[in-house]
Amino acid sequence: MGAEFFGNDVMPTRDVESGYASGSSSDSALPEVYFTKPHLKFLNQQLQKLGPEAILQWCLISLPNLFQTTAFGLTGLVTLDMLSKINSAKDSPQVDVMFLDTLHHFQETMDLVDKVKRRYPRVNLHIYKPQDVDTAAEFEAKHGERLWETTPDLYDWIAKVEPAQRAYAELQVKAVLTGRRRSQGGKRGDLDIIEVDDAGLIKVNPLANWSFKQVQEYIKENSVPYNELLDRGYKSIGDWHSTQPVKDGEDERSGRWRGQAKTECGIHNPRSKYAQYLREQELKRQDEALIQVLQNRLTIEA
Template structure:
């Protein structure tokens, strides 16, 4: 029997044919494979299917389908429910989902205490903490940005305390997808949430408990002995920074205590690019144009 001998060019031909035929496996060494992407039709189909699924099933789909998956959390009730559900998944594919906590340096002491309790209760999940760039304490923040920046320039505060740290976390950790704690019943701009969203930067955001009510979340917390923020027993339902969070009255929307008395309902992380971020980009473009003009002027003088 004659054996066939193939040299390296044959292997290259096979790889070329596989790519041309539309075939590529996860074991492929081809670095040109695309990141996770969804067409509009595919995204619409997935949302229609996952809309009818329980949160546990959505989380299982996520850990099987999405690489570089993280959970962004301020340790609100919904995020804690998702974390507890992840910890109890018993399928052969175990969740490897780290947490990202944006420490604005202006959280309640009760929130920071909860972070440590979560670390103790769920040791398998790493908590990555990101603070405003270049500062470690509230005093350092005030020295760099001035006292009560949130009242003098709210968009700038949101950018330096939340948006930029989130973008830095996504870049450094190479995040491709995140689990959030947003729900439709929270009101405001969250009333028409899909299960899966893709933002303008291509980040995939999954809202596994989008269909749940506050009551359902609260019942799960108590039934499963999940640690939660003590402020919830004092009339708070949605908890952010101490300077922009208040208890709510009976019958008010769940997030009515955030930025009370203002039209604002989001901090910028889940909005399209903040106006301040757009301003920064415009300033950078202007700086580059000025440098180019100076360079051209130098050439003409020479």
């Protein structure tokens, strides 16, 4: 079953006899993708019964402006490989891929990006970095040393959330494929196949039902390139400063932000959280500026 479509300002013209909306509507009348709650619940119930390949095929025929967002973890690599097989014909459209280069990835991760480009040359890869910087040194010069420790929410915004939102806007993204799975633990334990975030972005988790073992087996059986760090005990790989190897029996993502309460990097948190944070920071800056003005005035009067 496809997505439901509703016009923004202008109702599409209708064929009186057929009762169906015309497919020749002007671009200005093209609708957004929209799911009612009952429809979303129904889709999740149905897609839950399907394997990842079938879910991906449904996405390809149902969701316009579909992209894959990935840091090239194992699950994202499986998704990428499955899509390459579904769209194996030379003239078949490919799903564009978005990668957020935080400037703090392991070198092994950046090496993997190059391997993926060679393995899947037809895939269009969009790389987004923190705004106005190109290197870790430039990031540090602009935002301070070890920002991920001093102000972690600000780091998440600058390195991940803002670049992601900029990518969604510039690429006109309506739906994304993610690599999240229930077996990763934490807040991901009750993932649906399809989610809609607080900004209306549709997020599809095609491998939500798979275990880490199933993902590993697919990678091995299909000779998919993967991050060398996985052979050194890492199961979930993010920035070098917040990623450690995982011990036997631990959740996959237990090596991320070890010792901290957080379990997500920011791009899968509600966007309203960061809007509130930025508002609080602006109010704090305004208060500090006002205090400085008053102190200066008192000094002059004295």
